[in-house]
Amino acid sequence: MGRERAMRELATWRGAATSAQKCEAARRILDALLDTGLTPAETREAQEALLALADDPSPKVRAVLAERLAHEPGAPRRLARVLAEDIDTVATSIVAHSLALTEDDLIDLAATGTPRVQCAIARRPRVPLRVAAALAEVGGRTPCLELLANDAATIAPASLRRIVENHGSDGAMRERLLQRRDLPAELRQTLLLQTASALGTADLVRNALGEARAQRVLAEACAEGIGQIADDLDTPGMARFVDHLRTTGQISTAFLLRTACEGRIDLFAASLAALARLTFRRVRALLVDAKAHAFKALCASAGVAQPVVPLLLSAIQAWKAVLLGRVDRSAEEGFDYVMARVMESLPADPRDEPLEEIRALLARLSARGALRSLTPRPALAA
Numbered sequence: 001m002g003r004e005r006a007m008r009e010l011a012t013w014r015g016a017a018t019s020a021q022k023c024e025a026a027r028r029i030l031d032a033l034l035d036t037g038l039t040p041a042e043t044r045e046a047q048e049a050l051l052a053l054a055d056d057p058s059p060k061v062r063a064v065l066a067e068r069l070a071h072e073p074g075a076p077r078r079l080a081r082v083l084a085e086d087i088d089t090v091a092t093s094i095v096a097h098s099l100a101l102t103e104d105d106l107i108d109l110a111a112t113g114t115p116r117v118q119c120a121i122a123r124r125p126r127v128p129l130r131v132a133a134a135l136a137e138v139g140g141r142t143p144c145l146e147l148l149a150n151d152a153a154t155i156a157p158a159s160l161r162r163i164v165e166n167h168g169s170d171g172a173m174r175e176r177l178l179q180r181r182d183l184p185a186e187l188r189q190t191l192l193l194q195t196a197s198a199l200g201t202a203d204l205v206r207n208a209l210g211e212a213r214a215q216r217v218l219a220e221a222c223a224e225g226i227g228q229i230a231d232d233l234d235t236p237g238m239a240r241f242v243d244h245l246r247t248t249g250q251i252s253t254a255f256l257l258r259t260a261c262e263g264r265i266d267l268f269a270a271s272l273a274a275l276a277r278l279t280f281r282r283v284r285a286l287l288v289d290a291k292a293h294a295f296k297a298l299c300a301s302a303g304v305a306q307p308v309v310p311l312l313l314s315a316i317q318a319w320k321a322v323l324l325g326r327v328d329r330s331a332e333e334g335f336d337y338v339m340a341r342v343m344e345s346l347p348a349d350p351r352d353e354p355l356e357e358i359r360a361l362l363a364r365l366s367a368r369g370a371l372r373s374l375t376p377r378p379a380l381a382a
Contacts, residue, residue, distance in 0.1 A: 022053060026050065050065065051078070051079060059087060063090045063093075066083045066094040069098060070094045071097055073100070075098060075099075077105075080098045081101065084105065096121070096123055106134075109121060115143055118135060118138075122139070124150075127147065127152060127153035132155045133156060136163050141173065144173065148163070160182075164187050164190060169194060177191055185244075186240065189226060189241070196221060223254075223255070226245070227259070227262060227264050230266070238267065239274075246274045246275065253305050256312060260312050260315035260319075261342060263335070268287070269283045272302045275303055275304075288320075290320050295312075308358065311342050311346060311358070314341045315338055315342050318342070339362065339366045346362070
């Protein structure tokens with residue numbers, strides 16, 4: 001379209017009496033502005049005409065502008081921003097696609113826009129880190145679900161944490177979060193706890209198992225979940241995960257005993273290191289040696305209850321014997337061997353209630369281990 005045609009369309013728009021005429025005029029003015037070179041004065045005149053059309057009473061006219069500009073990289077930013085702040089039927093197409101909108105524009109729109117506008121931002125072909133952070137902070141349930149579903153969205157761990165804090169009680173949100181490979185271990189474990197809490201209050205679960213048994217089964221599942229999460233962590237990730245467990249009060253006597261008995265030695269070492277404020281490397285070296293005096297001193301520094309220390313030491317020494325081949329056992333038989341050594345170290349005092357609780361825990365571990373294979377995770381031979 002040449003200069004003369006563009007100018008005629010401007011005149012057509014000024015004289016247009018119907019929405020349909022204005023829509024057609026808008027299309028032609030946009031074609032002229034985007035596809036041909038006008039003089040600076042003509043460009044300004046065309047842009048002013050489009051800005052006036054963007055304020056037209058008819059949403060159909062404004063929607064035509066938005067849809068036509070949405071996929072134009074050369075669209076005027078001022079015009080794109082005006083349309084992005086319009087009603088949802090006008091704004092969503094340009095918010096979802098326009099490259100004329102800057103990160104700052106999108107952050108502002110996330111803060112002030114409706115849920116439909118926030119969803120449009122979340123579905124963009126590229127969602128930068130800062131924009132994702134804004135949506136995580138202020139977005140409702142549906143926009144955050146859309147954000148998590150967008151593989152082109154760059155979401156920082158802090159933003160994932162914010163989504164968990166804001167929407168972790170929502171089952172669909174938990175499912176979507178747990179599907180992400182980049183979900184930090186501590187958030188994954190928090191979501192597992194929230195899932196267990198939701199199941200524990202479900203009438204179906206409580207009626208099927210009874211309240212006490214349901215709570216016990218879910219607690220066992222959460223404990224196993226911690227181990228499975230830890231199995232996939234490197235040393236720095238393990239340190240962060242254990243710090244989360246420590247600060248949330250989850251490193252208990254039962255936790256330490258379970259971890260040692262199951263052969264999750266790196267998790268056990270990292271937990272003692274956090275409690276005793278020692279390096280992981282130093283604690284792991286002490287576990288490799290498995291010497292009674294040094295181990296007891298380590299446990300004392302970590303604040304481990306004295307009655308359980310012999311049980312922990314028995315577990316560590318038994319796994320070391322299995323891994324060094326000092327006993328002829330497979331991994332499954334090795335677990336049975338470890339549990340037998342630990343049970344032998346348990347004092348037989350029926351009047352001691354804490355020991356009875358420990359005995360019950362060991363019995364559950366033994367029963368569960370008989371149903372599945374347990375492979376010792378680290379080597380204690382190094």
